[in-house]
Each structure stands twice: as C-alpha cells, then as structure tokens.
Amino acid sequence: MNKKADKDTIKFLNRQTVLSIIRKYNEISRADLTEKTKLSPTTISAITSELVENKLIREIRIGESNGGRPPLIFGINPIAAFSINLRITPSSALVAIVNLANEIVYKKEIILQVYDEESLQELLETSIKSALDNFPYDLDLIQGIGISFPGLIDYKSCKIIFSASLHVKNFDVQQAIYKVVGKEVYIYKDTDALLLGEYHFGIEESYKDVIYILVENGVGMSYLYSGKLFRLPEGGFELGHITIDPEGELCRCGNKGCLGTMVSEIPAQKKLSELLAQGIESRVSQAGALRYEDMMKLYEEKDIACTMVINEQINLLGTAISNMVNIFNPELVILGGPLVAGGEELRNNLKSIVSKKSLKSFSQKTKLKLSALGDNSALLGMSHEIFSDRVYKFIDINNK
Numbered sequence: 001m002n003k004k005a006d007k008d009t010i011k012f013l014n015r016q017t018v019l020s021i022i023r024k025y026n027e028i029s030r031a032d033l034t035e036k037t038k039l040s041p042t043t044i045s046a047i048t049s050e051l052v053e054n055k056l057i058r059e060i061r062i063g064e065s066n067g068g069r070p071p072l073i074f075g076i077n078p079i080a081a082f083s084i085n086l087r088i089t090p091s092s093a094l095v096a097i098v099n100l101a102n103e104i105v106y107k108k109e110i111i112l113q114v115y116d117e118e119s120l121q122e123l124l125e126t127s128i129k130s131a132l133d134n135f136p137y138d139l140d141l142i143q144g145i146g147i148s149f150p151g152l153i154d155y156k157s158c159k160i161i162f163s164a165s166l167h168v169k170n171f172d173v174q175q176a177i178y179k180v181v182g183k184e185v186y187i188y189k190d191t192d193a194l195l196l197g198e199y200h201f202g203i204e205e206s207y208k209d210v211i212y213i214l215v216e217n218g219v220g221m222s223y224l225y226s227g228k229l230f231r232l233p234e235g236g237f238e239l240g241h242i243t244i245d246p247e248g249e250l251c252r253c254g255n256k257g258c259l260g261t262m263v264s265e266i267p268a269q270k271k272l273s274e275l276l277a278q279g280i281e282s283r284v285s286q287a288g289a290l291r292y293e294d295m296m297k298l299y300e301e302k303d304i305a306c307t308m309v310i311n312e313q314i315n316l317l318g319t320a321i322s323n324m325v326n327i328f329n330p331e332l333v334i335l336g337g338p339l340v341a342g343g344e345e346l347r348n349n350l351k352s353i354v355s356k357k358s359l360k361s362f363s364q365k366t367k368l369k370l371s372a373l374g375d376n377s378a379l380l381g382m383s384h385e386i387f388s389d390r391v392y393k394f395i396d397i398n399n400k
C-alpha cells in the first residue's frame with residue numbers, strides 16, 4: 001500500500017470511528033468525542049465538520065458550559081439514510097420505514113394470505129409499494145430492504161430454501177424485490193430479526209448470551225453468543241421440530257410429536273375444542289376462531305378451560321426451554337409472540353418449570369423475559385443491521 005492510500009485508509013477509519021461513537025451515544029460533544037476516540041481535537045474538529053457538511057450528522061443543540069464556551073452537541077442526522085423493513089408471516093406483512101436515528105417513520109400491516117409463490121410475490125410487492133408511496137425523499141437515501149421470513153433461509157444467496165408455513169421453496173427474494181425496486185435485500189429468519197431488535201433496543205447492555213424463542217405459527221429459536229448472532233448459513237435452530245412425543249401427531253416435517261405440533265395457536269385451539277366438548281367450564285363457546293392472544297388474556301383472567309390448555313403448553317414449552325438452557329447455558333431467554341399477552345403470570349409459571357427442569361447452576365443464572373418491543377423488534381433489528389453494513393461498516397465499536 002502506498003503512503004497516500006495509507007493516509008486515506010486511516011482518515012476513513014477515523015471518520016467511521018467518530019460516526020459509530022455518535023451513533024452509540026446519540027448526543028455527544030467534540031470534547032467527549034476526543035476523549036472516547038483518543039483522536040486529537042483538531043482531527044475531531046475536521047471530521048465533525050466534514051460529517052456535518054455531508055449531512056450524516058447534525059448540530060443538535062448548544063450544551064452546558066463547564067466554564068468556557070458552551071459546547072456544540074452533535075447527533076446522527078435522522079434523514080441522512082433510511083431502510084425499508086418487512087416482517088412476513090403466512091397471513092400478513094408488517095412494513096416499516098426506519099430512519100438513521102432508528103425511528104419508525106412509517107408502519108403498516110398488509111393483510112394477505114400466502115399460499116404459494118405468486119401470493120408471496122404479491123404480498124412483497126404490495127408492501128414495498130406502500131412504503132415507497134409514503135417515502136417523500138430521494139430513493140437514493142434508501143440503503144436497503146430487510147425482510148424476515150418464517151422457515152429455512154439462505155441469507156447469503158438471498159433465498160428462502162423452504163418454508164412450510166408460506167408454502168414456498170427455493171424462492172429468490174432478491175429477484176422478487178428487483179421487480180419492484182432496484183435495492184439490495186437483506187433477508188433474515190424471523191427469530192434472528194426479532195432477537196437483533198431486542199438485543200440492540202430492548203434489553204440491558206450487559207447481556208451477551210441470549211436465546212430468543214418465538215411461539216407463533218409454530219416454535220422458533222435464535223441464539224446470540226458473545227454479542228454476535230449465531231447465524232447458520234442454511235436455516236437455523238429448529239426448536240419447533242424437536243421430538244416431544246414420539247407417538248404424537250404428524251408434523252409437516254414428516255416426523256411425529258414435534259414441539260410445534262403441541263405448542264402454538266392451532267394445537268391450543270384443538271385442545272380447547274376437546275375440553276369444551278367434554279363440558280369443561282369456559283367463557284368461550286367456539287374454540288376454532290379464538291386467537292392465541294385472546295386465549296392468553298382469558299388465561300390471565302383465570303378462565304378454567306383456557307388455563308388448562310395454556311398450562312399444558314407452558315409445561316411443554318418450559319421443558320423445551322430447559323433443554324436449551326442445559327445445552328447453551330444462556331444469560332437470558334426472551335420469549336416472543338402472542339403468548340406474551342399472558343404477562344407476568346405466564347412468565348412466572350414458565351420460569352418455575354425451567355428452574356425445576358434445568359441444571360440448577362445454569363437456571364439460577366438464566367433470566368427469563370418477555371419481549372419488550374413486540375413486532376417492532378424485527379423491524380428495528382433488521383434496520384440496525386442494514387445501517388451497520390451500509391453506513392457504519394468496518395467498525396465494530398457499536399457492538400455493545
């Protein structure tokens with residue numbers, strides 16, 4: 001490398017360091033930037049001026065004086081960059097535009113049942129178009145499109161390998177999006193996106209080893225080790241397909257008695273129907289149409305039949321979580337999905353099962369929390385990754 005290139009590289013790295021520190025602290029003065037980066041005040045002054053000129057950061061306000069001239073406080077310019085993010089489920093897409101300051105500036109749910117490639121394409125197109133129609137700035141400011149899916153995905157080739165709930169296989173997501181807009185696409189397994197959002201925006205900084213468990217149309221799991229998402233190139237942790245009952249019901253994977261066939265909305269509805277048919281007391285008359293969220297609310301209100309159904313599910317889920325605690329020994333397990341509507345009652349019952357069934361030295365340390373951000377966590381998590389790749393690249397300083 002020649003001297004000029006050397007100098008340019010250092011200049012670039014210094015600039016990215018400053019940018020990343022401003023991202024991390026939200027609001028910061030030149031003096032604090034000098035202290036945190038160990039760069040000279042002259043360098044900090046030059047870099048902040050350049051970043052303001054490029055509109056990546058802005059002067060937010062005048063800070064408090066420590067005797068001398070009051071300092072200028074800098075922050076990320078929210079309208080310097082944007083990302084579009086979609087959370088796809090078998091019956092809908094949640095679409096959001098997120099700005100560089102991690103604010104959701106547009107959000108909409110598009111309801112459309114996905115049952116094949118065409119309907120998935122339609123859902124993607126409708127969602128992206130709705131975001132683009134509500135984007136008042138230059139399209140060049142959109143850094144990328146983040147999309148999360150249930151199922152096995154290959155994030156490197158940007159393809160859904162197989163998704164039983166979406167009824168698609170070998171679906172090229174990048175190509176599908178290029179039909180609408182020429183932007184780079186970042187795809188995520190649904191639980192990966194949810195975990196990233198909770199990690200960056202929902203939980204305290206100290207947690208580094210975290211498991212996220214989603215109970216929705218099945219059971220999914222993701223894992224973060226030493227602050228890094230443990231990403232498998234093709235697929236992920238298929239917690240929903242661990243065998244709980246070898247003689248149980250047939251699962252869509254071809255095996256019998258998988259966790260997902262016993263814990264999630266449809267098995268809960270089935271079980272509730274059975275209990276109602278047996279004459280068990282309940283405020284519910286028709287189990288088939290009852291959503292998981294509503295069942296969880298009735299569980300919180302101590303409805304007899306709903307409590308029996310949910311207690312059985314908690315018992316099975318708690319057993320599965322205990323197995324994961326024994327394998328991974330995480331600091332924190334986050335539970336997400338409609339089950340979270342069960343609140344503290346659910347959390348306490350689940351925690352007591354996990355404490356009982358996992359190794360004592362592990363479970364004493366492992367905290368169990370309910371998702372704090374809900375669906376927003378997937379949208380913010382993907383957006384965080386896109387900005388890391390496109391705006392803050394090469395510097396890992398944001399990693400808490």
Ligand SMILES: [Zn+2]
Nearest residue numbers: 241251253258
């Ligand atoms: Zn299965």
